[in-house]
Amino acid sequence: MSLKLGLPVAAAVLVADQLSKWWVLEVLRLPAIGQVKLLDFGSFGFDLTMVWNRGVTFGLLAGDAPWHRLLLAVLALVVALFLLRWIARAENRLTAVALGGIVGGAIGNVIDRLRFGAVVDFADAWAGTWHWYVFNLADAAIVLGVAALIADALFASRRTAKETP
Numbered sequence: 594m595s596l597k598l599g600l601p602v603a604a605a606v607l608v609a610d611q612l613s614k615w616w617v618l619e620v621l622r623l624p625a626i627g628q629v630k631l632l633d634f635g636s637f638g639f640d641l642t643m644v645w646n647r648g649v650t651f652g653l654l655a656g657d658a659p660w661h662r663l664l665l666a667v668l669a670l671v672v673a674l675f676l677l678r679w680i681a682r683a684e685n686r687l688t689a690v691a692l693g694g695i696v697g698g699a700i701g702n703v704i705d706r707l708r709f710g711a712v713v714d715f716a717d718a719w720a721g722t723w724h725w726y727v728f729n730l731a732d733a734a735i736v737l738g739v740a741a742l743i744a745d746a747l748f749a750s751r752r753t754a755k756e757t758p
Contacts, residue, residue, distance in 0.1 A: 595680050596680055598693065599680035599689040601693070602690050602697065603680075603693040603697035606694050606697025606731065607697040607704075610702075614701075614715075617715045623643040628641065637721070639719070640717045640719070645712070666707050685745070687745045690741070695738035698731035699731070716728050716730075
């Protein structure tokens with residue numbers, strides 16, 4: 594039952610991620626433009642800003658060598674396979690959905706790494722002079738999935754404590 598919920602979520606995240614990246618690259622042509630201002634509320638806002646991320650989260654482990662991008666792609670695929678197994682054993686709907694989001698996001702970024710040698714990042718949230726890291730839909734799905742898993746684990750321990758005599 595968990596796979597019937599988690600796999601469609603993974604597929605939906607993957608398709609939405611790849612379509613958004615196609616639009617940013619081919620329709621908007623953000624690499625040539627560099628940045629598009631979307632929302633500016635004075636002290637905070639949201640822009641589209643082109644970044645080629647050659648590393649992982651926050652640009653960590655960045656590198657340009659072909660073996661480097663292949664190593665990061667293989668590592669992400671191994672994690673995705675582990676998470677697929679976890680989805681199959683998920684004990685509740687939230688866990689299956691969260692893991693599906695993480696898997697879809699991870700595969701979306703692996704596709705970028707193999708196609709372009711870097712991940713296409715473009716969403717730029719800011720407040721004052723501070724900018725959150727530039728991200729994409731895959732990154733957002735991964736972060737939200739991890740947050741949901743943490744919340745589920747915290748609330749599951751509370752539920753278990755209440756049920757225990």
